[in-house]
Amino acid sequence: MQLRVLIADDHPVVRQGLKQMLAAESDLTVVGEAKNGQEVIDLSRDHAWDVAIVDYNMPGKAGIELIKELRQRFPERPVLVLSMYPEDRYAVRALRAGAAGYLTKESAPEELVTAIRKVARGGRFVTPAVGERLAQELAGGDKPSHEKLSDREFQIMWMIASGKTVGDIAQQFFLSPNTVSTYRTRILRKLNLKNNAELMRYAILHDLVD
The missing domain is CATH 3.40.50.2300 (Response regulator)
Known part of the structure; x- marks a missing residue:
């Protein structure tokens, strides 16, 4: 066939x-x-x-x-x-x-x-x-905090942790910079982090970026 x-x-x-x-x-x-x-x-x-x-x-x-x-x-x-x-x-x-x-x-x-x-x-x-x-x-068990992110939040988190700017991400997903910034704020809150530097450290610690 x-x-x-x-x-x-x-x-x-x-x-x-x-x-x-x-x-x-x-x-x-x-x-x-x-x-x-x-x-x-x-x-x-x-x-x-x-x-x-x-x-x-x-x-x-x-x-x-x-x-x-x-x-x-x-x-x-x-x-x-x-x-x-x-x-x-x-x-x-x-x-x-x-x-x-x-x-x-x-x-x-x-x-x-x-x-x-x-x-x-x-x-x-x-x-x-x-x-x-x-x-x-x-098997269940405790999941890391990033597993609580929505799929779009996870994608944006990965891009921020990879060094992409708000403008880069907005262009990639056809979103406004303000919308991306709102996602960023939500991601930091869910992960209990304060800024991009902490987000990058978190991503490296959990082997989410190279």
Whole structure:
């Protein structure tokens, strides 16, 4: 059976590389490309696909927000996240939002192809490391403070901790600087921190940034 694949990434080089890689597989066909979340939604309305390979961080609607909307609008279509973010930090959130699998961009091509075929059959694709994290969640116990953040708060927290300015974040998510500042205030309050320097130390301590 021919599997139709939608590719979503804001970097043309990444999209081209994925297309070339998938072209070598006789049962996989790329039926569309998107460079941001809105294009993914628009293409999904106009074109049928069996699996979407979606970057976690694109301009505008992206990440958890995009995964949730795709699952709400097209519940029968699996979303496979391919991200630069380490899986031990972000995969569980993506899977909770409805993603069928999560891979980093360092994954081997064969692993990505295997994941596409598996989620197209209705399965889930997780690495052993992600499976262990999911098991830990099911076991319960105390969670770190950052697990209390909403998905958007978590994204903005990560960007602040990575050294991004309010302006950078506003541009990335199509938000006003005032809205980003409001998020920042809320994040600091939830984490019981006073400023960006403390936030960066917290993120490093909990291995949320490199």
